[in-house]
Each structure stands twice: as structure tokens, then as C-alpha cells.
Amino acid sequence: MNNIQQLRVQLEKVFEAMGGSSLSEDTMNAMNDLQQMLHLVIDDLAAQYAQELQGQIAVKIKELSKLLHQCSPTSKTNVEVEAEHILHPLMDHYECTLSALADLCEKTVLKRLLKELWKVTMHTLEKQVVLPTVADPRALFLNLTIPSTAQAKISSVSQSLLTNVSSQLPASKILQDMSKDSGLPERNLTPRHCQILDIALDAIKNYFHAGGSGLKNTYLDKSPELQSLRYALSLYTQTTDALIKNFVATQTSQDKPAIEDSVGEVSIQVNLYRHPSHGEHKVTVTVIAANNLKWTTTGTFRPFVEVVLVGPLLADKKRRFATKAKNNIWSPKFNETFVFLLGAGSDPESYELHLCVKDYCFGRADRLIGLTVLQLRDLAASTGGQIGSVAGGSRSGGAAAGSGACACLCSLGKRLHLDDTGWTILRILSQRPQDEIAREFVRLKSELRSSNEAGVPTTGSVPSTPRSR
Known part of the structure; x- marks a missing residue:
């Protein structure tokens, strides 16, 4: 990436030495096309490099998530202190990684890498901490065939949710089974958790801004990844009634x-x-x-x-x-x-x-x-x-x-x-096992027809509930 950036600089010098803006239109277009091609190559390489680091970042964010869920909703500790505490694994990793990159990379290349690492960090935080229940909501019904048995072992946590809600099992048991199968604890974020995460996001943003020597605040604030994460957090703090109202308005x-x-x-x-x-x-x-x-x-x-x-x-x-x-x-x-x-x-x-x-x-x-x-x-x-x-x-x-x-x-x-907003609301409500309205709503909206229409009854199904007039 450094070499390609140097090539861009040298190409610009050649352009000026040949006459700059006085060159013919065809020559200027050719030079601009070369610069654009090299620009895209650097972006592609930066994205590949960030993907190589994604696994390490995911491990640190998993540690962050564990520390977050250790924070008691009734704790008297200052939320800023708790936010700083949960950020230690991630920030320590960035101190090592970004310090080395700062020494190795030219400033322009470093900023490209920072942009890609920012995207990976925000995306991983959303998928692992804020909305961990469903890995890819847009693909759930497209690639999923749900068996009729409620006891079926499905690798995806989201598929486990959809399999069981259609069999009318209590939502609290559904989420317990999901946690047991996936090896993950229940991840029901409280309002205090959301406050801690909000402060942590500001700290991460300030770290990538680096007092003006890193990414611009305008870029960070307007990035789709941060906006998506903040929107998900804002939904988490809403009541069940407010989320259902939002669902009806948008779906x-x-x-x-x-x-x-x-x-x-x-x-x-x-x-x-x-x-x-x-x-x-x-x-x-x-x-x-x-x-x-x-x-x-x-x-x-x-x-x-x-x-x-x-x-x-x-x-x-x-x-x-x-x-x-x-x-x-x-x-x-x-x-x-x-x-x-x-x-x-x-x-x-x-x-x-x-x-x-x-x-x-x-x-x-x-x-x-x-x-x-x-x-x-x-x-x-x-x-x-x-x-x-x-x-x-x-x-x-x-x-x-x-x-x-x-x-x-x-x-x-x-x-x-459902679109992305609908799935976000559904995932959040699925993490409220004690809320009868939320349980009923998740079961209702995630139900789908079985591909085995004439299948033999399987064990694990529950009896039909009486239908009153």
C-alpha cells in the first residue's frame, strides 16, 4: 500500500512535469484514470487487511461483551468508569496494532486502514454485543428449511428461535435452550448497559479521531456503521409498546x-x-x-x-x-x-x-x-x-x-x-423473555409454513391451545 501510494505521488509529479493542466484533454483523462485505479487498489488492499484483523477484533469485542454483562444494572459505580473498564481489551489491542501501523504506514495509507478498521469494529459491536441473536436476518427465510420438530438441533441461534416459536413453546424456555445450544449467556441489554455502550462508543470514536490526526469527526459521525449501531441502541431503550408501534409504522x-x-x-x-x-x-x-x-x-x-x-x-x-x-x-x-x-x-x-x-x-x-x-x-x-x-x-x-x-x-x-428495521425490532423483543406481549409478538411475526405439509406428528410439539370465541 505504501508503494502504491508512492506511485500515485510520483505519477502526480510526472503529470506536473509534463505541463499539468496545459496538457491535452485525452492525456489528462488518462492520468486521472490511472490515479483513480490506484486509489481503488489501495482501498481494496485496506479492506483485505482489515478483514485479516477482524478475527482478532471479534475476540476482543467478545471479551468486551462479557465485561459489559458483568456490570450490574443496580451498580453504584459511575457509568464512565464502567465504560472505561469494558474497553480495556479492545483498546489494548488497538494500542499495539495501530502503533505498529502508524510506524509502518504513510499518513494517507494509515487513514485508509483506519476507515476499514472503524467499519469492522462498529459492525462487530452491533452483531456481537447489541444484536447477537440473529446472524443475518435478511437470509433467514431465504435459506432456511425448518423441520417440524421443536427439538431439532440447528446450528444458528436465529434458526433455533424461529424453530421453537412456531411450536408455541414459552419464550423463556426458547431463549434458555438457545443459550445452552450456542454456549452464549442470555444477552438482554438493560438501560444501564446501553448507557455504558453509548459512552464506550464516544471513547472509541475519539480514539479513531486522535485529536485531529486520525479520521475526521464528520466522517465518523456520518458513517452508516455507527448510525446503524446507535439506532439499534436507541431501539433497545424503548418500551415493548413503542417498538411494536414502530414495527407497524415501518413494515x-x-x-x-x-x-x-x-x-x-x-x-x-x-x-x-x-x-x-x-x-x-x-x-x-x-x-x-x-x-x-x-x-x-x-x-x-x-x-x-x-x-x-x-x-x-x-x-x-x-x-x-x-x-x-x-x-x-x-x-x-x-x-x-x-x-x-x-x-x-x-x-x-x-x-x-x-x-x-x-x-x-x-x-x-x-x-x-x-x-x-x-x-x-x-x-x-x-x-x-x-x-x-x-x-x-x-x-x-x-x-x-x-x-x-x-x-x-x-x-x-x-x-x-420484514426489512432490516423489522428484524432489528424482532431481535430486540426476542430478548425480553418475561414480557408476554413481546413473546407473543415474536412468535407471531417469525412463524412460517413448514415444508413438510403432510408430515407425521413429531415429539416435542405442544398441544393446541383452546380457541375461544
């Missing part, structure tokens, strides 16, 4: 798999009504029928529809209803109506209806056939007096402000689609 394409690969449809009618005097919202859902369910089974087929209201401030309210099961009908009619109450002052835009069709199985877990989501913001924003019925879930209709109605066919998919 607007959850039904994407249903559109791309439908496994059936659910015909429903939804009415959103706001009481004019006390402002309480009432959501009335009529499940009319399910159509063309794509499901094969060797036993009795007993499909039913489950409707769950998702949103904040529902801990003391009825959130889940289910229709009666029908026998051996692949386009069953239900005509059952359920009523959800949101409470006065609730914003319907923060809520959604989670719809899923399952095959009822007595004495063991029900099998998921398909699921989708209908967001109430579509009803609250609707205008006019017409009620539409359109395949794919197009909605229209409504009356007073805060009210709305729709009748639609909602396509069912094998899973839900």
Missing part, C-alpha cells in the same frame, strides 16, 4: 410473499368505528370464507382462521380470536364476526390485523397454512361511501373521521416479509 410490505406465491385467500370484511363522544375505536372483523387453500394432508383437514390485533397498549384487551374449524373443506365458509376494542385516544394507524389460516390438530401444534397482514391505516385513510371487494386486498370505503370499512380478498403467503 408496510409484510404481505409481499403472499403476492408472489399465494397459498390461498381469506375473504373478510372489516369495519373501523370511532365513537363520536368518548373517542373509543371499535374494529369489527367478519371472516366470511377461505378460498383455494393449497394444502395436502394424509389425515383429516380441519382449517380455521385466526385473527390477531397487533399494536400498542393492548395488554389488558382481547387480542386474538379464531373461527370454528371445518372438516375436509379446502374453500370453507365461516361467516363469524369478532370485535376488537382499541380504547380512547388510540391511533388506528398504529395497529394491524394479523390473519392466518391453520390446520387444527388435536393434542399437538396446529399447522400453519398461510398468513398475511391488513393494516388499519388503510381503513382510517379511506374516504367515500363505497365498499370495495378486490382480490389482493384493495380497500375503499369509510364514513366519519377515524372510521372506515373494507371487504376484500387477502392473499395468504407462507411467511411475512
Whole structure:
């Protein structure tokens, strides 16, 4: 890298000796292309060098994580002191590594290396300390085939989470099993841990800035890696209700798999009504029928529809209803109506209806056939007096402000689609085993259809829970 940087300097001198800006346009373009090529080569080499050091950095950050979780949430020790304590392994490593690099590298090359090491450090901190549960959330459903047994041994901690939530095991036991299988302790960051990490991040940033001789503060503050890490920390400090509200606001394409690969449809009618005097919202859902369910089974087929209201401030309210099961009908009619109450002052835009069709199985877990989501913001924003019925879930209709109605066919998919923000929220909530709402939400959003539709019941499944009207 030093040699290539020297080549760039010599090339610049040759350029000036040949006449500089007075050279022809073709010659100047050729020189600029050479400089750009050498610039990219240095960047590539710096990235390769940083990747070689990633293993060492990961070991030191693992030590940092252990020290962090040894910090008691009720400790009287100053958070600045604890932040300095947990940084010792990482900073000692950097003192040795960066001191040697400073002696060996030219200033320009050193800054390139510092940028790559900064990216590696921030990324590793996020994946190992702040969000350790899921290694790669974007690939979970793309490359994952989940077996029907809840006892299956899956190497990935994230896969273990998804395997067990679909079998309706208590979330506290799920996380204990995950910790046992992975050799990692439970990593539930407390608000104090987040404070310590926030101070530690400032210390690391100041170290890379080095009083102005290192990286610029503007670059460090605006780096996507630091912004992503700080955003994850900010979510950690939010309540479960706030996280669920954020999830509903940001996850607007959850039904994407249903559109791309439908496994059936659910015909429903939804009415959103706001009481004019006390402002309480009432959501009335009529499940009319399910159509063309794509499901094969060797036993009795007993499909039913489950409707769950998702949103904040529902801990003391009825959130889940289910229709009666029908026998051996692949386009069953239900005509059952359920009523959800949101409470006065609730914003319907923060809520959604989670719809899923399952095959009822007595004495063991029900099998998921398909699921989708209908967001109430579509009803609250609707205008006019017409009620539409359109395949794919197009909605229209409504009356007073805060009210709305729709009748639609909602396509069912094998899973839900979440973006990075959705997975971040889900991972954080999965680390709250004592929170019933968080447990239910994680189970709901991570559920997916098994590839073994007609599989024989396996040990480890839990009996179906009673479905109340």
C-alpha cells in the first residue's frame, strides 16, 4: 500500500512535469484514470487487511461483551468508569496494532486502514454485543428449511428461535435452550448497559479521531456503521409498546410473499368505528370464507382462521380470536364476526390485523397454512361511501373521521416479509423473555409454513391451545 501510494505521488509529479493542466484533454483523462485505479487498489488492499484483523477484533469485542454483562444494572459505580473498564481489551489491542501501523504506514495509507478498521469494529459491536441473536436476518427465510420438530438441533441461534416459536413453546424456555445450544449467556441489554455502550462508543470514536490526526469527526459521525449501531441502541431503550408501534409504522410490505406465491385467500370484511363522544375505536372483523387453500394432508383437514390485533397498549384487551374449524373443506365458509376494542385516544394507524389460516390438530401444534397482514391505516385513510371487494386486498370505503370499512380478498403467503428495521425490532423483543406481549409478538411475526405439509406428528410439539370465541 505504501508503494502504491508512492506511485500515485510520483505519477502526480510526472503529470506536473509534463505541463499539468496545459496538457491535452485525452492525456489528462488518462492520468486521472490511472490515479483513480490506484486509489481503488489501495482501498481494496485496506479492506483485505482489515478483514485479516477482524478475527482478532471479534475476540476482543467478545471479551468486551462479557465485561459489559458483568456490570450490574443496580451498580453504584459511575457509568464512565464502567465504560472505561469494558474497553480495556479492545483498546489494548488497538494500542499495539495501530502503533505498529502508524510506524509502518504513510499518513494517507494509515487513514485508509483506519476507515476499514472503524467499519469492522462498529459492525462487530452491533452483531456481537447489541444484536447477537440473529446472524443475518435478511437470509433467514431465504435459506432456511425448518423441520417440524421443536427439538431439532440447528446450528444458528436465529434458526433455533424461529424453530421453537412456531411450536408455541414459552419464550423463556426458547431463549434458555438457545443459550445452552450456542454456549452464549442470555444477552438482554438493560438501560444501564446501553448507557455504558453509548459512552464506550464516544471513547472509541475519539480514539479513531486522535485529536485531529486520525479520521475526521464528520466522517465518523456520518458513517452508516455507527448510525446503524446507535439506532439499534436507541431501539433497545424503548418500551415493548413503542417498538411494536414502530414495527407497524415501518413494515408496510409484510404481505409481499403472499403476492408472489399465494397459498390461498381469506375473504373478510372489516369495519373501523370511532365513537363520536368518548373517542373509543371499535374494529369489527367478519371472516366470511377461505378460498383455494393449497394444502395436502394424509389425515383429516380441519382449517380455521385466526385473527390477531397487533399494536400498542393492548395488554389488558382481547387480542386474538379464531373461527370454528371445518372438516375436509379446502374453500370453507365461516361467516363469524369478532370485535376488537382499541380504547380512547388510540391511533388506528398504529395497529394491524394479523390473519392466518391453520390446520387444527388435536393434542399437538396446529399447522400453519398461510398468513398475511391488513393494516388499519388503510381503513382510517379511506374516504367515500363505497365498499370495495378486490382480490389482493384493495380497500375503499369509510364514513366519519377515524372510521372506515373494507371487504376484500387477502392473499395468504407462507411467511411475512420484514426489512432490516423489522428484524432489528424482532431481535430486540426476542430478548425480553418475561414480557408476554413481546413473546407473543415474536412468535407471531417469525412463524412460517413448514415444508413438510403432510408430515407425521413429531415429539416435542405442544398441544393446541383452546380457541375461544
